[in-house]
Amino acid sequence: MPDLGKYADAVLSSYAASLVLLSLLVAITLYQGRKARRALEAVERKGNDRG
Amino acid sequence: MKALLARDLALALRAGGGFGLGLAFFLIVTVLVPLSVGPQSELLARIAPGLLWLGALLACLLSLDRLLALDWEDGTLDLLATSPLPLEAALSVKALAHWITTGLPLVLAAPVLGVLLNLPAPGFFWLVISLLLGTPALSVIGSFGAALTVGVKRGGLLMSLLVLPLYVPTLIFGAEVARRGAVGMETQTPLLMLAGITLGVIAIMPFASAAALRVNLR
Amino acid sequence: MSVTEPKTQPKRPSGFWSYANPVKFLALSERILPTLWWLSVICLAVGLIWGFFFTPDDFRQGSTVKIIYLHVPSALMAINAWFMMLVASLIWIVRRHHVSALAAKAAAPVGVVMTLIALVTGAIWGQPMWGTWWAWDPRLTSFLILFLFYLGYIALWEAIEDPDTAADLTSVLCLVGSVFAVLSRYAVNFWNQGLHQGASLSLDKEENVADVFYFPLLVAIAGFVLLFLALVLYRTGTEIRLRRTRALLAREARL
Numbered sequence: 001m002p003d004l005g006k007y008a009d010a011v012l013s014s015y016a017a018s019l020v021l022l023s024l025l026v027a028i029t030l031y032q033g034r035k036a037r038r039a040l041e042a043v044e045r046k047g048n049d050r051g
Numbered sequence: 052m053k054a055l056l057a058r059d060l061a062l063a064l065r066a067g068g069g070f071g072l073g074l075a076f077f078l079i080v081t082v083l084v085p086l087s088v089g090p091q092s093e094l095l096a097r098i099a100p101g102l103l104w105l106g107a108l109l110a111c112l113l114s115l116d117r118l119l120a121l122d123w124e125d126g127t128l129d130l131l132a133t134s135p136l137p138l139e140a141a142l143s144v145k146a147l148a149h150w151i152t153t154g155l156p157l158v159l160a161a162p163v164l165g166v167l168l169n170l171p172a173p174g175f176f177w178l179v180i181s182l183l184l185g186t187p188a189l190s191v192i193g194s195f196g197a198a199l200t201v202g203v204k205r206g207g208l209l210m211s212l213l214v215l216p217l218y219v220p221t222l223i224f225g226a227e228v229a230r231r232g233a234v235g236m237e238t239q240t241p242l243l244m245l246a247g248i249t250l251g252v253i254a255i256m257p258f259a260s261a262a263a264l265r266v267n268l269r
Numbered sequence: 270m271s272v273t274e275p276k277t278q279p280k281r282p283s284g285f286w287s288y289a290n291p292v293k294f295l296a297l298s299e300r301i302l303p304t305l306w307w308l309s310v311i312c313l314a315v316g317l318i319w320g321f322f323f324t325p326d327d328f329r330q331g332s333t334v335k336i337i338y339l340h341v342p343s344a345l346m347a348i349n350a351w352f353m354m355l356v357a358s359l360i361w362i363v364r365r366h367h368v369s370a371l372a373a374k375a376a377a378p379v380g381v382v383m384t385l386i387a388l389v390t391g392a393i394w395g396q397p398m399w400g401t402w403w404a405w406d407p408r409l410t411s412f413l414i415l416f417l418f419y420l421g422y423i424a425l426w427e428a429i430e431d432p433d434t435a436a437d438l439t440s441v442l443c444l445v446g447s448v449f450a451v452l453s454r455y456a457v458n459f460w461n462q463g464l465h466q467g468a469s470l471s472l473d474k475e476e477n478v479a480d481v482f483y484f485p486l487l488v489a490i491a492g493f494v495l496l497f498l499a500l501v502l503y504r505t506g507t508e509i510r511l512r513r514t515r516a517l518l519a520r521e522a523r524l
Contacts, residue, residue, distance in 0.1 A: 006335045007397050014393040015321065018339045018386045022496070027502055029306045036510040043517045049275065195445065199438050212424050213442065216417040217449045223456040240392045244459070250450070259445050266437040 052136065064123075072161055073153045080106040080197040081164040083125035090169045092169045099168035100178060100229035105181055106164070107157045107182055108189060112214060115193040117172055118145060119264075123201045133267050138261040145188075146257075154186030163269045170233060177232020181245060185225035185264040188249040191256045192217050198264040220248055289330045289507045290365035298502045305502065309495030316489030324481055338486055342493035344387035347415060350380030350497065354422070355447050358440035368505065370436035371512070374426055375444065379497055381419045388412055405455045414453050418446045432512060461502030 058152060076233045085103055131141045161182055162175050170178065196214035200206035224245040231238045288294045320338035327334035357373035360366060391409060392402045403409065425442055430437035 005332050007331045009427075010393050011332050011335050011395050014336045014339060014390040015317075017393070018343070021382055021386050021389070025379065029500055029507070033503055033507040033510075036507045036514065037353065040310050040510045040517075041512045043514050047517060047521070184488070199425065199442060200428070202434070205296065206428065209428050210422055212417075213421040215416055216421060216453070219414055220449065220452040220456040223453075223460050230449055241459070244456070256445075261443050263438055266434055266441070269432070 052140060053206060055131075055136070055141060055144050056148055059145060060151060063152040064118075071156075073114040073172040074156050075163050076113055076152045077106050077110040077157055077160060077264060080109065081167055084168070087095050087208070096169045096171055098234075099170040099228045100164060100174055100233045102168060103161050103165060103170070103178060103188055104182070104185075104222060104229055107186065109162060110157055111153055111186065111189045111193060112211055112218075114149070114191065115197050115210060115214065118149050118194055118197040119201045120197070126266070128201075132265070139257040142194055142198065142264065143191075143253075143257045146190045149194065150190040154182075154190050158182040160184060162235055173235055174229065174233030174253065178229045181225045181228035181232070184228075184242070184249055185221050188216065188221045188252045190218075191252050192221070195256050195260040195263065198260040198267065202267040207254070211252065224248065286364075286366075287365070289361060289368050291368055291513070294368050295506055295509060298506050302499060302502055305495060305499040309348055309492055310498050312488055312492030312495055314492075316485050316492050317485075320485040322483075322488060327482075332399060333394055333397055333480060336390050337482060338489040340387060340390040340394060341486060342490040343383045343390065344412070345490060346493050346497050347380055347387050347412065347496075349413065350376050350383060351418070351447070351450070352355065353501070354380070354443050358443040358520040361436055362440050362444075367436075367512070368509065370440065371508040372435075372501060372505045373439070374496075375425070375508055376501045377419055377423050378499050379504070381416065381423065383493075383497070384412060384416045384419060405461055407454075410448075410457045410461070411454050414457070415450060418450055422446065 065109055081103070088094065088098075099113055119128065122131070132138055134141075158179060162170075165175055195215055196210045196217070199213060203209055224241045227241040228238045228245060231241065233263040250265075290295055294466055321335055324335065326332045354373040354376050357369045357376070361370040361373065386411070391412075395404060395409075396402050422439060422442060425439050426435055429438060
């Protein structure tokens with residue numbers, strides 16, 4: 001851990017905030033992607049079963 | 052074109068047309084401000100130009116959803132789209148009608164409300180000039196926002212979200228003219244910028260509005 | 270502007286334009302996405318860890334200089350994301366490729382998050398440096414306005430049900446918004462000359478940040494760019510699948 005001096009709060013909080021925002025974005029993206037993939041597969045399977 | 056202008060004006064002036072609502076809103080905002088920031092006259096004098104501009108802008112915004120929505124509901128817009136008059140021209144006329152019924156009364160009322168806010172004497176002239184130059188841009192930009200959201204039910208809030216960022220340059224230069232005028236600084240640069248924005252917007256925006264409206268009418 | 274008439278598509282597109290075909294696009298993105306994810310994670314990790322642990326403090330700014338590895342790349346991507354949306358909107362208007370419209374839609378939330386990161390890190394940086402969280406400095410104000418443009422763009426996508434209408438209207442908004450964003454930038458500059466330091470990166474060496482900070486910063490920027498690409502590709506794929514699901518369901522309902 002480097003010595004951040006008197007600005008430790010600022011540096012750490014900006015890293016924390018950015019990483020939280022980025023990982024939220026990635027998590028939401030992946031979640032929505034998975035859901036869309038499942039929905040499409042379900043619809044396609046149903047279509048194949050019938051004809 | 053003249054017929055369309057006359058019709059829009061007549062509809063706006065008739066009972067239920069909403070004429071005067073924007074004006075009343077402008078008045079109320081101006082009255083509420085001293086109640087919220089306190090009655091010190093120096094403070095009011097300093098913020099008066101910006102506040103009057105903001106009030107005029109919001110009053111303009113408030114009346115935008117009437118610009119196209121009623122004609123959309125009763126099918127007038129479909130007729131306009133198939134008429135020989137290009138949609139660009141029809142939208143320009145509608146924006147002009149909106150300015151005459153909303154923008155112009157605001158310009159005329161602004162000095163009176165300036166008295167309430169203790170606006171310094173040299174500020175009155177520049178306030179009127181800047182509003183006179185700036186409010187047409189507000190109407191024209193507003194017609195673009197109205198054309199984008201005309202197909203959305205209860206799109207008033209959405210339209211505010213779309214239109215307000217587009218109002219930023221006009222507001223900055225317009226309020227700057229009024230502010231500089233009130234404290235006796237030179238106003239030429241922002242005045243020219245404001246005029247440039249208004250002219251550019253009048254020349255180009257109808258094409259964007261008509262494109263958006265055609266998509267909605269499809 | 271020919272927003273209304275759908276253009277006839279070329280018979281057999283080849284080269285770059287062939288990826289306008291959703292199936293080909295999905296196949297391509299499946300192939301390169303894993304690499305892209307890994308590359309972006311590696312670049313981000315290397316850039317940020319290098320920057321955080323192994324760079325000295327600046328003699329004036331102390332350790333807050335470490336925020337640069339987040340602030341500058343995210344600010345850069347916030348602007349580039351809008352620029353990418355503008356190009357994608359133009360391609361949609363001119364060539365009517367659905368993938369292009371969906372890519373613009375997919376990029377907007379990424380752009381919002383980048384803008385938000387730039388604003389938040391800027392505010393946290395500003396607190397010790399300028400003594401205030403927020404100053405109405407031109408650059409900060411411009412970013413706030415850019416943020417509003419992103420919000421309006423996303424709200425318009427959400428509000429309109431018919432996907433082609435939504436694509437057309439948002440494209441027009443993106444074009445008009447770009448003009449006004451540039452105008453606002455100049456207006457804001459005129460309105461208040463600011464506290465913000467000049468560009469951290471430029472080809473002109475004199476103004477540049479020192480080399481010790483420069484190289485990790487480049488790696489971090491590469492990481493942000495790669496992450497942006499990966500996210501946009503992935504999200505575009507998601508939009509294509511959602512669209513296809515809807516089309517299949519609609520067809521089923523008709524049968």
